[in-house]
Amino acid sequence: MGIHEHYEHFPIECRFHQRVYTGYRWQRGWVRRGEWPHFWGNPPQGVKPEEAEDVLVAEEQGEYTFYNAFETADLISSVSRMVEDVRSGKNKKAAVKKWVSEYGFLGANLGSDFVHPKWEALADFWREAETLADLWGKYKQVTQRDMSGLRGWIRFVELPNDGDPLIPSPEGSRTKSDFSKEPGVMSFGTADLFFSATLEEIGQNPLRFYQLAGLRYILVRINGRIKSLELNYTGVEKIENPQDDIFKIRPVLYPRTLLEAMYLQFYILLSGHNVKICKHCGKPFPLKEKYSKNRVYCSDRCNNAAKMRNYRERKRQQVFLPR
Ligand SMILES: [Zn+2]
Numbered sequence: 001m002g003i004h005e006h007y008e009h010f011p012i013e014c015r016f017h018q019r020v021y022t023g024y025r026w027q028r029g030w031v032r033r034g035e036w037p038h039f040w041g042n043p044p045q046g047v048k049p050e051e052a053e054d055v056l057v058a059e060e061q062g063e064y065t066f067y068n069a070f071e072t073a074d075l076i077s078s079v080s081r082m083v084e085d086v087r088s089g090k091n092k093k094a095a096v097k098k099w100v101s102e103y104g105f106l107g108a109n110l111g112s113d114f115v116h117p118k119w120e121a122l123a124d125f126w127r128e129a130e131t132l133a134d135l136w137g138k139y140k141q142v143t144q145r146d147m148s149g150l151r152g153w154i155r156f157v158e159l160p161n162d163g164d165p166l167i168p169s170p171e172g173s174r175t176k177s178d179f180s181k182e183p184g185v186m187s188f189g190t191a192d193l194f195f196s197a198t199l200e201e202i203g204q205n206p207l208r209f210y211q212l213a214g215l216r217y218i219l220v221r222i223n224g225r226i227k228s229l230e231l232n233y234t235g236v237e238k239i240e241n242p243q244d245d246i247f248k249i250r251p252v253l254y255p256r257t258l259l260e261a262m263y264l265q266f267y268i269l270l271s272g273h274n275v276k277i278c279k280h281c282g283k284p285f286p287l288k289e290k291y292s293k294n295r296v297y298c299s300d301r302c303n304n305a306a307k308m309r310n311y312r313e314r315k316r317q318q319v320f321l322p323r
Contacts, residue, residue: 006073006275006284010268012231014253016069016261019116020104023059024097028052031121037111039119054093054122056100061118069261075103076136076262077282083133096125107257114256128259135221135266140277142214144296150210153179154217156195156202157186172196177213191220219270225263230254280306 007014030047032038039057043049058064069075082099086092105117108124141149157178159169169176173194180187193216195202195209202209233249255261269275275284278298285298297303 003068003070004073006272006286007070007265007268009272012251012253014070014255014261014264014268016255016258017066018069018104018258018261019064019066020102021058021060021118022063022065024056024100025059026093026097026122027055027057027119029055029057029119031055031109033109033121033124035112037109039109039121055119056097056105056122056125057119058105069255069258070265073265073284075258076132076266077277077284078103079129079262080133080136080282083129092126093122096122096129100125104258106259106262108259110257117257132259132262132266135218136277136282138214139218139266139270140279140282142211142218143276144279145207145211147207147210150214154210154213155179155183156199156209156213158199159194169194174198175202177209177216179217189220191217215270219267222263222267222270226255226260226267228256229260229264230256278302280309 003013027041030040030043030052039055040047043052078099082095086095100120105120106125106128107117107120108128109120110117137149138153140146155178156175158175159167159173161174167188173196175195175197177191177193177195178187179189179191193213197209230253231251232254233251235250237248237250239246239248253264255264269284276287276295276298277284279296280302281298283298285295287295297306
């Protein structure tokens with residue numbers, strides 16, 4: 001297996017060798033977070049017994065396999081599906097253990113000592129999984145032209161035309177995207193995108209504006225998560241000439257954790273082109289020319305599965321329709 005085709009266009013090779021242990025089990029324990037994270041099976045001094053939490057632990061710490069995270073494109077979509085399943089009633093601990101048994105720890109509790117994590121607190125895993133799934137769902141809305149979804153979290157607001165110096169808007173901009181929850185309250189953040197179009201003009205042809213604003217938001221969130229990537233190299237090549245010597249290194253980007261690798265994959269998908277997120281399974285799929293006619297599903301299988309689901313949904317609604 002080599003690098004997955006979705007990442008091949010990226011100019012720098014990316015590698016993350018993820019460790020998957022042969023077994024995992026849940027344990028109650030006490031967690032110290034931060035630079036030197038630690039996990040205790042018995043309460044350490046100065047810690048209250050009731051502060052124990054659920055922690056997933058690698059069973060045989062010497063037994064594991066490796067895989068390169070950049071050889072698969074399923075990581076983000078499978079985490080998103082797991083979050084969805086749990087939200088619709090599946091057992092959280094069982095679902096998390098199943099995912100980790102297949103893909104390994106996210107690395108949410110990794111400290112600055114760069115070792116492979118041997119445990120992960122449920123609370124941290126879940127927070128990270130939900131954050132990533134939420135962002136992936138937003139990206140899905142952008143690629144699927146899901147206007148009602150996009151309207152749920154993106155708004156456009158008019159900028160005051162008195163050139164208020166407290167509002168850092170570029171010259172000539174009349175509106176900006178806004179992500180604050182309360183209508184009427186203007187917030188400012190790094191994800192804001194400014195437009196010279198008026199609110200009325202945006203309203204006339206909204207899709208493009210919502211997509212651009214949404215992508216901007218997603219990119220800012222991703223960038224915040226790939227800051228500690230290590231740019232390194234594998235080997236030095238020497239090209240010998242009679243007079244001059246030419247040296248060349250082969251650059252490689254190394255994420256520190258699986259989570260960081262997943263955000264980097266997200267970034268790489270955005271830096272390519274023609275990728276859409278399947279409306280049914282949530283996997284990214286390339287928009288080859290013969291498929292370019294408004295495809296919403298990655299495969300016939302997902303198309304049929306979605307049809308079946310819609311059919312059952314309609315049936316159910318008919319049953320509960322009041323007379
Ligand atoms: Zn699909």
